[in-house]
Amino acid sequence: MKSKTKFVFNMLLGLLLLFGVGIYSLAKLSEQPVSMNMANMPSGKHDMQQMSSSGISVTKLTEDTVESPVKTFDLTAEEAVIDIGNGKTIQAWTFNGTVPGPEIRVQEGDRVIVHVKNTLKEGVTIHWHGVELPNAEDGVAGVTQDAIPPGSDFTYNFIAKHAGTYWYHSHQESEKETGKGLYGAFIVETKHPTTVYQREIVSILHEWDRSTFTVDGTSLGAKYAAKPGDLVLLRLINSGDATYNMTLTGSPFLVSAIDAHDINEPTELNERIIEIGSGQRYDLVFRMPESSGVKLVNVDKNEKQSNIVKRLFFTSSSTAKNRMLQATFGDGEVTGNVNVLAQQPFFDMTTYGSPVLQGNDPLSINAKFDAQYDLTLGNMLGFFNGVFTMKFTINGQTFPNIPMLIVKKGDWVRIHIQNNSPDNDHPIHLHGHSFKVLTHNGEPLSGSPIYLSTILVKPQESYDIAFVADNPGLWMIHCHILGHAANGMDMMVNYEGVSTPYSVGSKSGNRPD
Ligand SMILES: [Cu+2]
Incomplete structure (x- = not known):
């Protein structure tokens, strides 16, 4: 080789090597530590960090010993082959062999005792989504407990304090395990019903491999019995990842509660489209017509096509547009025209129902807050835990590098989410908390107070939320x-002076997400 050619060749080789080393070290740098203590995450407030490592352990934050009626349940995590209709079977991970798992139904004030046995080959937990319970019962692997190892068991023990629609799911590798079927409904009945329903129906919306959609475990369309004139309470739970655009046709309806919190003076809606975000619950109330049926349908609002990057790296964030997501109530024909539903407007929780006197609900935009935080949500391509992928960020950072929010007991906390x-x-x-929605895109809410445990924030939207610690x-x-x-979008809200003996990472095998 001529010396000049050789020089160029060597230089190119050197550059290539440098590039390779660069990529390798970027990937390496993004790898998570093998063991992370969630009480000692970065906070920017060093003194408080010290306190949290020496304070009360989460294991001590258990339910009071007060006497309450006891309801006991047994859940066994086990593999099962599930037929979801349309010729598709799933090698599912289940509680007690069914998907959804058994409905757990108790009364307000009951002590709920759930014995969980794990016969799977991997660890599981149960998180009680939306339930305000003591920290030790929250079921987050590596934070409030170790994942229940194969062949072991664990008992949850808490008092169901507030009536409403909740659900449970595994919070060990929750994307995989909830996706495979480890979920079910948790219903807390009110002790003092003000309305008598002739029918009560729980419908869990789920998706499988981002392609098959089920209502109550079937992609064929669920069928519920109901008689003419029946007043029906329909509890909708989104256990999938996508946002579901759902409406009822054939009867006007009320949204009586969102995330287990009653709406004050709900008004009648006609075919209004409700966007149900992952984890959210909507209670709908409608009366069966005299001779026709009612249908729950998923509506395609013709959202823009997902772009190539999204398709390559992550697709399930798009809104589910699938006709499999439907259910019928009663035997009669449905009178509404399903095809024109897409032109109906969206339900707007920020103007729905009526306000209450402020004295009865003091959390407001004018309240004095002890702590205020800004969370800006985004996504970008990059290395996350050693892999080049679409990562999802809060304030430009990914788990575990997102500084935790630190609160004290009694604090009024306001969070701006963009x-x-x-x-x-x-x-x-x-x-562990319900929060109140204060503003949407800077505008105060004008209807009923809205309390949620999960808030659906659409692209370019912002909300202010507040909660009492x-x-x-x-x-x-x-x-x-x-x-x-x-892929990165999780962080901690930590009370000062609370510690945990558990850790997240490959050393313990605890992976909450
Ligand atoms: Cu997200």
Whole structure:
């Protein structure tokens, strides 16, 4: 080789090597530590960090010993082959052999005792989504407990304090395990019913491999018996990742509760389209017509096509547009025209129902807050835990580098959430608390007070939310599109002075998302 050619060749080789080393070290640098203690995450407030490592352990934050009626349940995590219709069977991970798992139904004030046995080959937990319970019962692997190992068991013990629609799911590798079927409904009945329903129906919406959609475990369309004139309470739960655009046709309806919180003076809606974010629950009330049926349908609002990057790296954030997601009530024909539903407007929780006197609900935009935080949500291509992928960020960072929010017991906390992702919904879920929605895109709410445990933040939208820090512990706040959570979008809300003996990472095998 001529010396000049050789020189160029060597230089190119050197550059290539440098590039390779660069990529390798970027990937390496993004790898998570083998063991992370969630009480000692970066906070920017060093003194408080010290306190949290020496304070009360989450294991001590258990339910009071007060006497309550006891309801006991047994759940066994086990593999089962599930027929979801349309010729498709799933090698599912189940509780007690069914998907959804058994409905757990108790009364307000009951002590709920759930014995969980794990016969799977991997660890599991149960998280009680939306339930305000003591931290030790929250079921987050590596934060409030170790994942229940194969062949072992674990008992959850808490009092169901507030009536409403909730659900449960595994919070060990939650994207995989909830996706495979480890979920079910948790219903807390009110002790003082003000309305008598002739029918009560629980419908869980789920998706499988981002391609098959089921209502109540079937893609064939669920069928529910109901008689003419029946007043029906329909509890809708989104256990999937996508946002579901759902409406009822054939009867006007009320949204009586969202995320287990009653709406004040709900008004009648006709074919209004409800966007149900992952993890959210909507209670709908309708009366069966005299001779026709009622149908629950998924509506395609002709959203823009997902772009190539999204298709390559992550697709399930797009809105589910699938006719499999439907259910019929009663035997009669449905009178509404399903094909024109897409032109109906969206339901707007920020103007729905009536306000209450402020004295009865003091959390407001004018209240004095002890702590205020800004969370800006986004996504970008990059290395996350050693892999080049679409990562989902809060304030530009990914788990575990997102500084935790630190609160004290009794604090009034306000959080501003802005979604800067160009086309990803982010349903943000706070564990252990309900929060009040104060503003939407800077505008105060004008209808009923809205309390949620998961808020669907659409692209370019913002919300202010507020909560009272009345439940000490180490609590996750994360996107409930579990694929986003698994790619970085989760962080902690930690009370000062709470520690955990558990850790997240490959050493313990605890992976909450
Ligand atoms: Cu998200």
